[in-house]
Amino acid sequence: MTMKFRTASIVPPPIVELSLAARRFASRPDYLDLGQGVPGFIPPRAALAVLSDRIHHPSAHRYTPDEGHIELREELAVYLRRMSGVLVDPEREVVITAGANQAFAGVVLTVVSPGDRVIMPAPYYFNSYMAVQIAGGIPVPAPVDHEFQPVPEVIEGLVDSRTRVVLLVSPNNPTGAVYERSRIDQIVDICLEHDLLLVSDETYARLVFDDARHYSARSRRDACENVVMIGSFSKDFGMSGWRVGYIVAPEHFVREYLKVHDTVTICAPTAGQLLALEVLRYGLDTLDDEIRRMAALRDLAYRRAFEIDALEVVRTAGTFYMFPRVRSSLSTRGLALDILEKKHIFLLPGSLFGEVGEGHLRLSLGPLTADAVDEAFDRLASYFASRP
Numbered sequence: 001m002t003m004k005f006r007t008a009s010i011v012p013p014p015i016v017e018l019s020l021a022a023r024r025f026a027s028r029p030d031y032l033d034l035g036q037g038v039p040g041f042i043p044p045r046a047a048l049a050v051l052s053d054r055i056h057h058p059s060a061h062r063y064t065p066d067e068g069h070i071e072l073r074e075e076l077a078v079y080l081r082r083m084s085g086v087l088v089d090p091e092r093e094v095v096i097t098a099g100a101n102q103a104f105a106g107v108v109l110t111v112v113s114p115g116d117r118v119i120m121p122a123p124y125y126f127n128s129y130m131a132v133q134i135a136g137g138i139p140v141p142a143p144v145d146h147e148f149q150p151v152p153e154v155i156e157g158l159v160d161s162r163t164r165v166v167l168l169v170s171p172n173n174p175t176g177a178v179y180e181r182s183r184i185d186q187i188v189d190i191c192l193e194h195d196l197l198l199v200s201d202e203t204y205a206r207l208v209f210d211d212a213r214h215y216s217a218r219s220r221r222d223a224c225e226n227v228v229m230i231g232s233f234s235k236d237f238g239m240s241g242w243r244v245g246y247i248v249a250p251e252h253f254v255r256e257y258l259k260v261h262d263t264v265t266i267c268a269p270t271a272g273q274l275l276a277l278e279v280l281r282y283g284l285d286t287l288d289d290e291i292r293r294m295a296a297l298r299d300l301a302y303r304r305a306f307e308i309d310a311l312e313v314v315r316t317a318g319t320f321y322m323f324p325r326v327r328s329s330l331s332t333r334g335l336a337l338d339i340l341e342k343k344h345i346f347l348l349p350g351s352l353f354g355e356v357g358e359g360h361l362r363l364s365l366g367p368l369t370a371d372a373v374d375e376a377f378d379r380l381a382s383y384f385a386s387r388p
Contacts, residue, residue: 038366040369043238043239046282060270061270068094069277093251097245099243104127108131112137113135117163151183152186159194163194174321178214199227199228201230243268296370311380336361
């Protein structure tokens with residue numbers, strides 16, 4: 001019997017193939033990884049110390065409620081009010097998830113029927129695109145402007161009778177753009193007018209620089225029934241491997257979402273939830289120090305990038321990503337592989353993030369030191385200087 005797969009038409013995560021290509025260089029002492037989107041810090045020591053005590057209690061090895069540990073939800077509600085002005089009932093409007101990826105996939109599986117359309121600014125994070133496809137939905141890219149800001153008029157022009165969801169990711173992966181409040185408000189108004197669900201992915205909410213301000217659509221009191229907020233402890237809290245994220249949503253949405261959540265994962269990993277709780281309680285000052293270190297790395301990286309004529313650089317205000325356009329006759333996939341081969345630097349072609357990403361490269365500064373940033377740009381300058 002020939003097995004049939006409903007996923008057969010979905011392209012597998014494109015980063016996997018490139019990671020395999022990079023693996024043969026990874027053991028070299030001069031290998032530099034600017035590909036994977038991870039921060040260069042781990043959770044604060046004080047939080048880890050408390051967890052090390054709690055991990056010996058039997059409760060740390062059991063399920064939590066599907067919605068997540070109530071202490072974590074309560075602490076998260078306080079944090080969101082202080083950080084983003086988001087008011088939330090921790091008992092009825094929060095679900096702790098196994099990361100933001102699972103959170104978004106769960107949202108899509110809750111509301112998207114086969115043939116429904118999900119509008120997403122492009123370039124987009126490829127896992128979000130895949131999640132819509134897995135649900136049988138149709139991802140609809142909405143190209144951003146020259147500063148990587150979403151264009152409300154473009155989004156409104158794509159709305160039709162099958163549109164169910166608009167996705168915003170700010171601060172943005174892959175571009176680093178922090179979306180302007182006025183644009184977010186316009187897009188919220190479009191969703192209210194057409195009774196659409198706005199999914200606001202705020203995974204990188206703390207990673208905002210250059211006097212920019214993060215603005216959450218969920219802080220709009222008139223829009224709470226139409227907005228689902230997604231967050232994560234992976235990037236802002238140095239907890240990528242612990243798999244802890246969350247959604248904030250209306251109570252009636254949460255009730256339906258939990259049907260998917262329980263089926264797929266029951267609850268987020270208990271130990272990860274406990275660590276997230278301790279970071280919120282004891283680790284925020286330490287995280288602020290790490291974010292200041294990241295700001296200095298970004299300053300250095302942008303300064304060096306502007307020195308390379310082959311790169312057209314737009315300085316964005318969020319995350320640890322850069323998304324320069326490259327003057328090259330090669331496809332950016334071919335360019336990324338050539339840089340890997342000749343300079344032993346792993347970075348991602350912009351085409352992984354949709355057609356409008358072609359011509360760009362995504363550089364992740366997250367795990368680098370200042371010396372590694374300098375070394376990376378020394379090699380990139382040498383590489384592009386040697387090209388005709």
